[in-house]
Amino acid sequence: MIEVENLSKKYGKVKIIYDLSFKVEKGEVVVLLGPNGAGKSTLLKCILGLVRYNGKIRVNGLDVKKEGREIRRKITYIPQQFILYPNLTVEDNLKFYANIRGISQNTVNQSIEKSKLEHFANKRTKELSEGLHQRLMLAIVSLTDTPILLFDEPTSNLDFKRVLEFKEMIKEEAKNGKTILLSTHLLSDINDISEKVIVMNNGKFVFRGNSEDLLKKTNMKxxxxxxxxxxxxxxxxxxxxxxxxxxxxxxxxxxxxxxxxxxxxxxxxxxxxxxxxxxxxxxxxxxxxxxxxxxxxxxxxxxxxx
Amino acid sequence: MRVSISSILTIAKKEIKDSIRNRWFLVLSSIFFLLILQIPYIILMLLGLFSYENVPGKTGIFLAYAISLGGLITVIVGSLSIVSEKEQGTLSYLLSQPVRKIEIIIGKFMGLLLAISLMMSIGFGIAMLPSIGEAEINSIGLENFVYGVVTMFGATAVMLGISLAISVVSGSKTMAISLALFIWLFFTTIYDSGFLGTMLIAADETQAYFYFIFLNPIEISEILMNMLLNPILNPNLSVNFMINYFGIGGSFEPLSLAILVWAIIPLGFSVIEFYSREY
Missing domain, CATH: 3.30.70.100 (Alpha-Beta Plaits)
Known part of the structure; x- marks a missing residue:
């Protein structure tokens, strides 16, 4: 469970997030919707304890400011950009992230097999195609089995087929009781996967509810x-x-x-x-x-x- | 705050693998190995200027260049280490893992230090290869030779600490490389000229200015290496001047301590700066 209380964040003199409070209950899927620059990524970084902030954030009862490392053990974060080391091989990339989390070589091997990357295991990632990059990224992400998943614009770099696969993956993870917070500026991401939508603009929440409530609120005809x-x-x-x-x-x-x-x-x-x-x-x-x-x-x- | 040794080792291991497979690292290593240690030596031998004798003493002639070029390789590789991860997006993901920032800096420092030291050892080892078993290498003494190699690793550690600090504070790879090259040029050329000029102007009060040598880690390392390996000639004027002051076989302690301090301060600064920044 994620509890955010009176969160505000400044970069220098510029205020990025204004006094936000919200909760994501265990097993809930929440979509954080907003245009670029709304403060969504900063909010996720606050939850991970990667940036300083004012206010309180608790993840599974632990204070992010005090127990950042322990919290990051419980969270899988999928950033917007690629997360691969270009000079390392496919296997080395997987092994590196696995070793950081103390995951066994056996799990790495299973992940390579499951992602159908066996033939590319010894290839450097810079030699891989875009599709294989995405496959490897998903393999890295799926190495961990954490109760909380944070996605930052997960579909912005994916092709149509991968978007569908991704949505299926989210549904599957939700069924398994995972708590999911997903930031996006793409409205198409809401369909099918979200129970709860939070619309964010200029560092403030402008709407909270589900997609039907969103239409009602705007009184659309x-x-x-x-x-x-x-x-x-x-x-x-x-x-x-x-x-x-x-x-x-x-x-x-x-x-x-x-x-x-x-x-x-x-x-x-x-x-x-x-x-x-x-x-x-x-x-x-x-x-x-x-x-x-x-x-x-x-x-x-x-x-x-x- | 508990530091995880396994996280440090994992990051160090990744850095070694990454460096070994990095094109620039390999190119620079080849230059170090071929140009500085082998090609000038072979050319001088072919020209008949050097006989194939007293190899360690003659290799000392190139020590000044070896430390300088080793420093160049180090600052380039080190200055890119954090900033390139920031640009390619891997840093955000790495920081979202259960690792502390201090573990990332120490892991990178250890990994790069090992990779560069390995490359330098191979270069020096091959340069010294013809003289193994010869009387000349025994005249230096194994102890001094090992001390010299450790000094070179120390110089690498210093330049690595400085370049990691550059990498942490730089906003882009271009900025990091530019700053790193300036620092390298400053320590290898600008400082030396300024130091000599100051001493000439100071005339009788020269001794007071000797302490300024401690402000340049490259120069400290060169003096120490020359004192240890006793080369027949060193092209660096201020180094020759300082060797005369400290004396061949003189006290190594103040210079060794200065290298240690130089290695710790920039590394400590890198850690503090890394913590103060948000990625």
Whole structure:
């Protein structure tokens, strides 16, 4: 479990994190979402005890400031950048990180085998392809079996196939009861894997909840576009407008045979009823759900303006 | 604060492997081995300027260059050690492991010291090879020869400590290399010229300025090496001057102690600076 209380962090005179408090319970998957420079990586570094900070951070009950080394034993951190030594071989890279954590040679061998890196074990990492780099990085990460995983922009350097594999890995680790905190600026990372989302901007939390709550908070509307069989005359236009207004729907636009309404998703039925009452025959019916990207932009712009 | 020996050894081992496989390390080592110890010697022999006798004494002629070039290799390799890890992103990951910063610095220091010392030993060993069993090498005495080799490792430790400090404080590899080359040039050339100039100007008060020699670890090592190995000639004027002052076979202690102090202070500074910085 990670407990953060009144965390603030400055680099020189510039404040990066403002008085943050939150908890990640045991076995929870939390996505830390925010644009570049929001303070996500710094927050992760604070949890690892790699940077000085004000406030309190406890990991599994241990104070990060006092017991950084012990805490780092319980955490696997996956940074944004490559973590490989280019002059060392695949096996030497794995052995190095394994020895640092006191992991046996047997586990190293198993990891090489599991990652299908046997044929490259004696190759220097600088001679490997991008795909093999990624495979080796995942092999290094999977050497450890820690209860807490911290990911810093894990998918930013991965190709599409690896992103899917990565998401599967997260799901698997979550099933095994691991506590996961994942920072990202990619909204696509939220889908499927997150239970809880924290949106961060300019060092502050601007939202906490799940992705549905995020949409609700921004009051994003669903766009309904109806294509009517015939072009709407003035009389029909007035009638449909009146019916929609009576149903409490104000935001409509009528052009030729197209009727576009922007409203909450729950009012779709009311819209359809109003159209039926107006005696219109629907040729085509389209719904555009509000996008998480829009909600994210709205919420971060809002916090920029504050 | 408990320091983990196994973490230090793991990092040291990695540094040795990394250095041995590093292209620049191999290139510089080859230059050290070929240019300084072998090629000038062979050329002078071919020119008939030296006979194939008194090899240790003649090798001493090149000691000044050997220590200087050894220092150059050390500052280049050492100054890149932390900053290149920072640039390639491995440092963040290493720091996220259960290791302390002091273990990283000591591990790197030990690993690089061993790698460079090994390379120098091979170079010197091969240079001395023709004279093994000859009367001349016995005249120096094995004890002095070993002391000389240890002195050279000491000089390496000093330059490594300084270059690690440079690596910790530098923001980029370019900055680290530039600072390292300046420090090397300062100790091998600029300081020497300034020191001689000062002594010439000081005239009668020269003795007071002798103590300034302790501010230059390269010079200290060269004096000590020359006192130990008794070469027939040393091209470095201030070193010759100081050898006359200390005397061949004179007291080694103050110079040895100065090398030790020079090795500890920059290393200690590197550790303190490394702790004060955030990665």
């Amino acid at each position: 669903t766009d309904i576009t109806l294509t009517i069989h015939e072009e709407l005359n003035n009389k029909t236009r007035a009638k449909i407008k009146d019916l929609l207004h009576k149903a409490g729907i104000e935001n409509e636009s009528i052009k030729n045979e197209f009727l576009t309404i922007s409203t909450e998703a729950s009012r779709i039925i009311s819209v359809l009823k109003a159209v039926e009452e107006a005696g219109l025959k629907i040729k085509d019916f389209r719904i555009s759900e509000p996008s998480l990207a829009k909600a994210f932009l709205e919420i971060t712009n809002e916090s920029d303006e504050r």
